[in-house]
Amino acid sequence: MSIPLALASGTGRFYKHSAKIIRFARHGCTNRPFFHIVVMERRKAQHQPVIEQLGTYDPFPNEHEEHLVAFNFERIRYWLGNGAHLSTPVAELLGIAGLLPIHPRTYMTAWRNRRAAEEAAAKASESGADANKAPESKEGGSGTS
Amino acid sequence: MSFGSNLRMFANKASLCCNVNKVTLELFSRCSTVAFLQYDKDPGPSFSNPDVQKLLKSMTRVQLEKVYKKRSVSDNTVEYKFMTSEQLEKQFRKAAERAEKLIQMPPIVKVKEDSQKVISRDPALTNFSNTKFVIADITYGVNSSDRKILVRQTDGTLEYAPLSIRKRINQIYFPHPGRKIRLPRMFEPEHLNRCLANFQYEFILDRACVQFDPYEKEYHEITTKVYNHINESKRFDDLRSTRHFGPMAFYFAWHQIIDDLLYDMIKQDYLKNGAELVALYYQLNGIDYDKSIHEKLETLVQPQSTIQSVLKPKASDDMHEEIKNAIGKSAEDFTADDISFEFIETFVKTKALKKVQLELALQALRETNDEKKKLYHGLKKAHGIS
Numbered sequence: 001m002s003i004p005l006a007l008a009s010g011t012g013r014f015y016k017h018s019a020k021i022i023r024f025a026r027h028g029c030t031n032r033p034f035f036h037i038v039v040m041e042r043r044k045a046q047h048q049p050v051i052e053q054l055g056t057y058d059p060f061p062n063e064h065e066e067h068l069v070a071f072n073f074e075r076i077r078y079w080l081g082n083g084a085h086l087s088t089p090v091a092e093l094l095g096i097a098g099l100l101p102i103h104p105r106t107y108m109t110a111w112r113n114r115r116a117a118e119e120a121a122a123k124a125s126e127s128g129a130d131a132n133k134a135p136e137s138k139e140g141g142s143g144t145s
Numbered sequence: 146m147s148f149g150s151n152l153r154m155f156a157n158k159a160s161l162c163c164n165v166n167k168v169t170l171e172l173f174s175r176c177s178t179v180a181f182l183q184y185d186k187d188p189g190p191s192f193s194n195p196d197v198q199k200l201l202k203s204m205t206r207v208q209l210e211k212v213y214k215k216r217s218v219s220d221n222t223v224e225y226k227f228m229t230s231e232q233l234e235k236q237f238r239k240a241a242e243r244a245e246k247l248i249q250m251p252p253i254v255k256v257k258e259d260s261q262k263v264i265s266r267d268p269a270l271t272n273f274s275n276t277k278f279v280i281a282d283i284t285y286g287v288n289s290s291d292r293k294i295l296v297r298q299t300d301g302t303l304e305y306a307p308l309s310i311r312k313r314i315n316q317i318y319f320p321h322p323g324r325k326i327r328l329p330r331m332f333e334p335e336h337l338n339r340c341l342a343n344f345q346y347e348f349i350l351d352r353a354c355v356q357f358d359p360y361e362k363e364y365h366e367i368t369t370k371v372y373n374h375i376n377e378s379k380r381f382d383d384l385r386s387t388r389h390f391g392p393m394a395f396y397f398a399w400h401q402i403i404d405d406l407l408y409d410m411i412k413q414d415y416l417k418n419g420a421e422l423v424a425l426y427y428q429l430n431g432i433d434y435d436k437s438i439h440e441k442l443e444t445l446v447q448p449q450s451t452i453q454s455v456l457k458p459k460a461s462d463d464m465h466e467e468i469k470n471a472i473g474k475s476a477e478d479f480t481a482d483d484i485s486f487e488f489i490e491t492f493v494k495t496k497a498l499k500k501v502q503l504e505l506a507l508q509a510l511r512e513t514n515d516e517k518k519k520l521y522h523g524l525k526k527a528h529g530i531s
Contacts, residue, residue, distance in 0.1 A: 055283065061276040064310075066279045066310075067274070067279065068279055068281075068314070068317070071280065072283050074284040074285075096278050096297045097297070098280075098297075098303050107273075109273050110270050110271060110272055110273035110301075111269075113272040113274075114272045
């Protein structure tokens with residue numbers, strides 16, 4: 001599958017009153033996703049010509065342990081003002097970026113991660129106690145909040 | 146003793162020579178290349194002060210041959226054309242104007258410190274991801290320095306990105322031509338020292354201008370290292386007529402280590418520049434001096450514009466000109482030299498660190514100048530002009 005890369009200003013044709021959505025379009029290659037954040041007609045498939053590219057998102061952290069996200073906030077505000085919808089991942093990212101309120105799903109991920117960390121820590125301290133027969137919980141404090 | 150307050154040294158340097166008495170320590174740190182001299186207050190306003198700029202530009206001594214010398218760039222082609230003398234003159238004028246732009250000095254400003262500005266804290270977001278998110282606003286038509294770049298930490302804090310991240314992200318999304326995302330290896334100490342040992346000063350400084358912004362700490366460290374090395378090797382001519390000469394002179398004057406540069410200027414018979422350097426020293430260190438010297442020198446010595454040096458008439462009928470060409474100096478030059486002599490001598494007597502050396506150089510120059518003067522008057526008499 002090869003997607004011709006168009007200008008960020010977009011080549012997609014659209015109706016004035018059709019439903020638009022700001023969403024990801026998967027680029028990159030096999031096993032290495034890279035997402036463009038685009039605005040397009042809601043009914044269209046992700047690899048159809050887009051109305052406009054509004055940013056990028058790299059789901060793999062880079063060598064400095066960072067997720068790189070880029071938004072063209074000016075155009076995003078324009079399209080939101082024109083009534084464009086948002087896909088959940090984009091809404092989550094916009095919440096993380098501070099443009100919108102934090103998406104509920106981000107909070108869900110957060111407490112699920114915290115709970116998993118707590119459980120893992122408890123399990124580790126338990127198994128450690130079993131193995132040593134001496135309760136020396138040195139990593140018991142991690143993941144609590 | 147007052148000089149010591151504006152000098153800061155590396156801690157190890159200070160501990161090395163703590164048993165030496167204070168005066169020697171000061172002298173030592175002023176002349177040593179190891180000491181990294183910092184600006185104790187913002188040098189930006191002083192550097193962009195029009196008077197200072199004028200002095201620095203005059204000291205640079207622009208020569209078109211050096212500004213337009215062959216460089217190690219991909220395109221070094223030369224185009225040959227037939228032209229009338231008017232067209233040629235026009236081209237020279239254009240070239241001189243372009244040279245003015247090419248030797249614009251990179252500014253010296255103070256190091257910008259990181260300030261943490263938090264936008265929001267949200268403890269409920271703790272652990273929402275394993276890694277932090279860096280969010281860049283790529284809206285068109287925004288300046289790199291004004292661009293909003295934010296970081297969402299894994300504990301849910303949303304804050305403005307520190308300078309190091311800002312620089313990297315700006316370079317990723319809006320690359321600056323010639324600048325690298327990772328630090329070029331030539332700026333690592335071992336390679337930098339090798340470059341310095343080969344006296345590739347202009348190369349290092351040019352590349353530092355591209356790679357760093359003037360407010361970065363690395364820029365200050367590298368440039369001061371180069372300037373100190375030049376001060377030690379005394380190869381000031383390498384930077385003369387480049388855009389780095391002004392900042393170098395500014396650095397020396399600010400940190401009161403102008404002796405070697407002044408000695409070089411006296412030796413090369415650039416007395417006017419020497420007087421300007423001393424004036425710059427006085428101005429940057431808040432010492433009062435007679436400012437009328439600038440006017441005096443300016444009325445006597447016309448600022449040698451870059452165009453005039455190129456469009457010099459080959460032969461002239463004027464006897465004055467002929468004598469001047471034979472000796473290299475005119476009557477005005479001699480009086481200007483006398484004024485500069487006096488000005489520099491007072492500096493050498495009161496403030497200089499290498500008094501003996503400078504006095505000897507002044508003495509030698511004065512003698513040759515006297516001889517030239519005699520010759521000048523003799524020639525004038527022989528030609529029957531008074």
